[in-house]
Amino acid sequence: MIGLGLLKAMRVTLRNALKAPFTIQYPDRKVGIVGAAKEEGKSPIGLVATQPVTAAKAAMSMYSVPVNIPQNRRFRGNEFTWYEDRCTGCASCAKYCPLGIIEIVTSPGGFDVQEGESYAIDVFDIDIGRCMFCGLCVEACPYDALHMGSHFERSKYERDALVIPVDELRQALKEPSSWFRPQFEERDYDPFRDGAEDDHYKVGRHEKPSDETLDERWVEER
Amino acid sequence: MTTQVRTEPITVNLGPQHPSTHGVFRMRVTFDGEEIIDVEPIFGYLHRGSEKLAEERTYVQVVTLTDRMDYVGSMLNNQAYMLAVEKLGNVEPAPRGVWLRMIASELQRIASHLVAVGFLIQDLGAWGTPLIYTMREREKILDLFEMLCGARITNSYLRPGGVFMDAPAEFWPAMNAVLDELPPRIDDLDDLLTDNDIIFSRTKGVSVLTPEQMLDASITGPMLRAAGVDWDLRHRDPYDYYDQVTFERPLHTAGDNFARYWVRVQEMRESIKIIRQCEKLIEPGPVRPEHDDVPWLLRPPIGDAYAAIEHSKGELGFYLVSDGSISPYRCHVRAPSLINLTLLREMLVGELLADMFVSFGSVDINMGEVDR
Numbered sequence: 001m002i003g004l005g006l007l008k009a010m011r012v013t014l015r016n017a018l019k020a021p022f023t024i025q026y027p028d029r030k031v032g033i034v035g036a037a038k039e040e041g042k043s044p045i046g047l048v049a050t051q052p053v054t055a056a057k058a059a060m061s062m063y064s065v066p067v068n069i070p071q072n073r074r075f076r077g078n079e080f081t082w083y084e085d086r087c088t089g090c091a092s093c094a095k096y097c098p099l100g101i102i103e104i105v106t107s108p109g110g111f112d113v114q115e116g117e118s119y120a121i122d123v124f125d126i127d128i129g130r131c132m133f134c135g136l137c138v139e140a141c142p143y144d145a146l147h148m149g150s151h152f153e154r155s156k157y158e159r160d161a162l163v164i165p166v167d168e169l170r171q172a173l174k175e176p177s178s179w180f181r182p183q184f185e186e187r188d189y190d191p192f193r194d195g196a197e198d199d200h201y202k203v204g205r206h207e208k209p210s211d212e213t214l215d216e217r218w219v220e221e222r
Numbered sequence: 223m224t225t226q227v228r229t230e231p232i233t234v235n236l237g238p239q240h241p242s243t244h245g246v247f248r249m250r251v252t253f254d255g256e257e258i259i260d261v262e263p264i265f266g267y268l269h270r271g272s273e274k275l276a277e278e279r280t281y282v283q284v285v286t287l288t289d290r291m292d293y294v295g296s297m298l299n300n301q302a303y304m305l306a307v308e309k310l311g312n313v314e315p316a317p318r319g320v321w322l323r324m325i326a327s328e329l330q331r332i333a334s335h336l337v338a339v340g341f342l343i344q345d346l347g348a349w350g351t352p353l354i355y356t357m358r359e360r361e362k363i364l365d366l367f368e369m370l371c372g373a374r375i376t377n378s379y380l381r382p383g384g385v386f387m388d389a390p391a392e393f394w395p396a397m398n399a400v401l402d403e404l405p406p407r408i409d410d411l412d413d414l415l416t417d418n419d420i421i422f423s424r425t426k427g428v429s430v431l432t433p434e435q436m437l438d439a440s441i442t443g444p445m446l447r448a449a450g451v452d453w454d455l456r457h458r459d460p461y462d463y464y465d466q467v468t469f470e471r472p473l474h475t476a477g478d479n480f481a482r483y484w485v486r487v488q489e490m491r492e493s494i495k496i497i498r499q500c501e502k503l504i505e506p507g508p509v510r511p512e513h514d515d516v517p518w519l520l521r522p523p524i525g526d527a528y529a530a531i532e533h534s535k536g537e538l539g540f541y542l543v544s545d546g547s548i549s550p551y552r553c554h555v556r557a558p559s560l561i562n563l564t565l566l567r568e569m570l571v572g573e574l575l576a577d578m579f580v581s582f583g584s585v586d587i588n589m590g591e592v593d594r
């Protein structure tokens with residue numbers, strides 16, 4: 001019957017029109033006086049009394065608060081977390097990258113009685129302008145030295161600025177994502193929690209094999 | 223008294239950069255007045271050479287290329303590719319991994335159908351609103367994917383023999399919440415669109431394709447089922463564990479634009495049922511085979527393998543040839559979008575200008591997959 005279907009459709013539209021919007025404002029959203037007062041930690045009246053300029057701005061909807069988008073901890077972010085002390089310069093990550101955008105140059109480093117010979121990392125550049133954040137490099141790293149990051153705001157004006165050089169990797173904030181690092185999730189690590197674990201040793205690595213398993217692997221299997 | 227207006231055929235070029243063509247697709251259409259008298263589809267504008275690129279990447283690296291073929295159905299592409307690799311390399315998959323990838327691909331099927339339905343309605347001229355309704359639901363599924371594998375579109379979640387990592391603990395309650403929310407939303411969609419008189423009059427009886435025509439052109443998927451042919455690979459040739467779950471195959475007999483839309487909406491409900499069953503049947507265990515059994519640098523024995531799945535758009539198949547090295551010697555994709563497009567002329571000739579994009583949208587193609 002003509003008309004009934006349309007009425008049904010109108011009901012759905014009306015129901016949805018009365019709901020709060022599902023969209024998230026990013027990167028900030030405009031708030032009124034009440035929201036501004038909450039952001040400044042004051043009551044609305046207190047805000048008008050102490051910060052009239054801010055209050056006026058808020059009233060004209062020119063006051064905005066940043067919006068934090070909830071992310072999951074496996075999120076493959078675009079800055080890499082790299083621990084130099086764990087990296088042996090084996091270049092597994094560079095070989096495993098489908099695009100070949102990791103450049104590694106090493107030179108013979110020191111000698112340690114416990115660890116054996118080591119290599120110093122001279123160059124460890126990741127050209128994230130071409131990276132597709134597949135995370136295969138992280139999967140390939142046998143020493144848990146490379147992790148995906150957990151952030152995504154890294155736009156630049158020039159292409160060259162998209163290459164992450166080794167110095168930047170060294171100093172970068174260490175908030176690795178738990179992509180391909182099950183031990184992070186076992187220990188309930190969350191890069192988005194306030195004061196997320198900075199100290200990676202607490203977050204942990206893959207289990208170190210025990211002496212028995214190593215014996216078995218190296219002596220008995222051969 | 224009727225007056226006869228003398229018209230002349232006029233040829234119009236549409237696209238490749240046209241907002242209604244679902245990507246970069248070009249059509250040379252000849253009109254006589256408002257009626258379409260000839261259509262020449264021209265594609266290839268999004269060709270990225272995925273098949274060739276696959277020849278110089280290892281078997282695991284190719285999974286990132288499959289993500290980018292049909293970018294609204296990445297999980298399904300991953301699944302088809304992995305089935306082919308497993309067949310080629312005689313890999314025994316890990317059961318939990320298989321269940322997880324079934325769940326992931328059914329979720330993806332819902333998301334993909336939501337996109338198809340939303341854009342079909344958008345093509346009808348309902349600008350914005352119904353599309354945003356479907357996108358809202360799809361967004362929730364993409365959030366689940368982010369939980370599962372850290373990415374929303376370019377998943378790369380599957381590995382030969384399973385998935386790369388088990389689902390996190392927070393995934394299961396989140397997935398149940400989404401599955402509880404979805405059926406009322408699909409009912410809403412039904413109320414909003416399926417019983418809508420405007421949709422009826424615009425889509426019923428337009429671009430009718432007969433089963434014979436479609437079988438001749440190897441068309442598969444919801445398009446074929448909309449004409450009453452009961453052909454679903456999940457049922458006909460069960461891959462993974464589809465033989466252990468029960469589901470219905472919604473069929474329509476009209477074969478017109480409305481039937482194609484209707485079949486998709488009903489299939490979403492069936493997918494929800496399948497996921498619920500998978501959730502009951504899944505058991506703890508490893509999600510992928512040991513590295514010793516399936517190394518990262520997989521070297522399948524010399525030979526070839528073809529594996530196909532029921533993608534949300536039709537039969538998606540991967541044909542791989544191995545020469546015993548670490549990368550495929552040849553990788554061919556049977557892309558449902560491309561093959562479903564082959565009847566475009568039959569669909570459009572004789573229809574009106576305003577229905578052109580509706581019929582085109584009802585095929586549910588993805589240019590990323592057509593051109594690869």
Ligand code: SF4
Nearest residue numbers: 097131132134135137
């Ligand atoms: S995330 Fe993927 S594309 Fe990017 S550097 Fe790692 S392996 Fe290469």
Ligand code: SF4
Nearest residue numbers: 087088090091093141
């Ligand atoms: S795979 Fe890991 S240890 Fe080896 S070079 Fe890369 S980051 Fe360093």
